[in-house]
Amino acid sequence: MSVDRTPDPTPGATADAGRGATAAPMPVRDAPPVVAIAGASKTWSGGTRALAPVDLAIRAGEFVTLLGPSGCGKSTLLNLVAGLAAPTTGTLSWWGGAFDATGSPGRRLAFVFQAPTLMPWARVDANVRLPLDLAGVPRARADAEVGAALARVRLGDFARHFPRELSGGMQMRVSIARALVTEPNLLLMDEPFGALDEITRNKLDADLIQLWWKKKLTVVFVTHSIYEAIFLSTRIVVMAARPGRVLKNVVIDEPHPRTEGFRVTQKFAAYAKELTELLAEASAKGATDL
Ligand code: ADP
Numbered sequence: 001m002s003v004d005r006t007p008d009p010t011p012g013a014t015a016d017a018g019r020g021a022t023a024a025p026m027p028v029r030d031a032p033p034v035v036a037i038a039g040a041s042k043t044w045s046g047g048t049r050a051l052a053p054v055d056l057a058i059r060a061g062e063f064v065t066l067l068g069p070s071g072c073g074k075s076t077l078l079n080l081v082a083g084l085a086a087p088t089t090g091t092l093s094w095w096g097g098a099f100d101a102t103g104s105p106g107r108r109l110a111f112v113f114q115a116p117t118l119m120p121w122a123r124v125d126a127n128v129r130l131p132l133d134l135a136g137v138p139r140a141r142a143d144a145e146v147g148a149a150l151a152r153v154r155l156g157d158f159a160r161h162f163p164r165e166l167s168g169g170m171q172m173r174v175s176i177a178r179a180l181v182t183e184p185n186l187l188l189m190d191e192p193f194g195a196l197d198e199i200t201r202n203k204l205d206a207d208l209i210q211l212w213w214k215k216k217l218t219v220v221f222v223t224h225s226i227y228e229a230i231f232l233s234t235r236i237v238v239m240a241a242r243p244g245r246v247l248k249n250v251v252i253d254e255p256h257p258r259t260e261g262f263r264v265t266q267k268f269a270a271y272a273k274e275l276t277e278l279l280a281e282a283s284a285k286g287a288t289d290l
Contacts, residue, residue, distance in 0.1 A: 032096030033057040034186055034218045035081050039090030041243075042076050050076040052243040053090055058186075058220060063212055065221045065233040067275065069283045073244020074222045075190055081220055082111050082188050094186075110184035112192045116171040118163040118178075125150070125159040128178045135182075149177040152211060169193075169200040173207070180211070187212075189221045193228070205231050206260060213257045226275045230268055231258065236275065240282035247282050250275065 035058040042051040051073040058064050058081075066074040079085040080092055083099040092099075095107045102109050118127045125146050132142040150156050153173040163171055172192055179187060193201040209232055212219050223229050229236045236250045252271060254262060262268055 031060065032093070033059050034062075034095060035220070036093045036096075037077075037080070037090070038092070040077075040080055040087035040092055041089045042073070042080060042085065043088045044076075049243040051080075051087075052245040054244075054246055056237065056246065058218060060185075060218055061216065061234075063209070063219045063221065063232055063234045065223060065229040065236045066239060067223060067226065067229045067236050067279070068239030068244075068247075069241055069279065070224065071244075072239040072241035072282065074224075074239055076244060077239075078188055078190050078220060078222050082109065084111075106185060108182055108184045109186045109188065110179035110182050112172075112175055112179050112187065112189040114191045114194055116163070116168075116175040118171060118174055120163055122162075123159070124155065124161050124163065124166070124174050127163065127174055128181055130178060131182050145181050146177075149181040150174075152180060153177045153207065167200075169196050169204055172196065172204060176208070176211075180215070185218060187217050187219045189219065191222050191224070194223070194225075201225075201228065202231075202260070202263075208232065209256070209258055226272055226279065227263070230271045230275065231263060238275065238278045238282060248278055250278070 035056075037054055037056040037058075039053040039055060040051070041049075041053045043049045054077060066077060068074055076085070080087055083094075083102070094102050094109070101107060119130070122130075125143075128146045128149055129142050132145060137145070147156070147159070150159055153176050155170065155173055155177065158166060158170065158174075163174065166174065176192070193204050196204065205228055211217070212232075219232075221229075221232060230252055233252050234256075236252060238247045238250060239245065240247045250271070254267065
């Protein structure tokens with residue numbers, strides 16, 4: 001299996017962009033990208049120019065990570081992709097159409113936020129069932145889907161617990177189960193593990209990459225951790241600040257499913273060196289534009 005090799009249209013993309021990404025769910029040839037971003041910029045109402053025009057195509061089966069220093073517009077770009085904010089200039093399309101067409105089978109989108117955002121008064125299963133309740137899914141079917149989603153994040157035994165009885169990492173897994181229960185095709189994640197200790201984060205990264213692989217998801221993930229980005233991604237979009245823009249696309253050419261062993265390879269270290277240098281460049285560029 002492989003990701004579509006169509007070169008990325010991002011102006012800052014290297015000749016490598018879109019190439020070398022490894023075994024990922026097979027895209028339909030010539031299908032439109034899952035998300036196509038064309039000249040999309042964002043100036044927030046207070047006047048902050050968060051994003052200069054960005055061109056980016058996200059294809060089926062990719063695990064794309066937006067990596068860059070704080071304030072470079074990663075969350076802004078993710079919010080545009082989520083349809084939570086509109087671009088000031090330019091356009092976005094989802095599966096070749098408008099945002100209104102998302103939500104139908106094969107075009108479902110889910111968002112995982114930085115904090116688990118669980119209802120503290122509701123048990124784990126009720127938290128995960130929320131999107132199905134809101135969609136009017138009959139209770140018996142919803143319960144079966146909640147059970148399956150909790151099993152996928154290894155929380156089957158905690159369905160009747162309250163969020164306060166779970167660790168931070170387990171709460172994030174509940175939040176991921178709540179996203180998975182809607183059977184998304186495109187999963188958007190804004191630094192979901194940023195508040196967790198490194199060991200927990202590594203474990204959740206390993207779980208996530210297995211899920212991505214098994215469920216044939218397309219993921220757009222935000223982080224400022226170089227190591228997390230390398231471990232997870234088929235492609236890293238390195239961003240620079242003031243205004244936020246794409247500096248470079250780096251394809252992580254390592255087969256899936258990946259194991260913890262990847263973290264201690266020379267290849268991993270070489271990617272870490274390349275990305276550390278790119279991020280230094282991204283930060284320096286941001287600083288001179290102040
Ligand atoms: P990052 O995710 O890379 O840290 P953000 O996209 O959160 O960057 O922020 C980019 C810039 O846009 C920052 O200067 C931030 O203060 C500003 N910003 C982000 N969201 C909003 C918003 N909803 N309203 C106004 N300004 C915002």
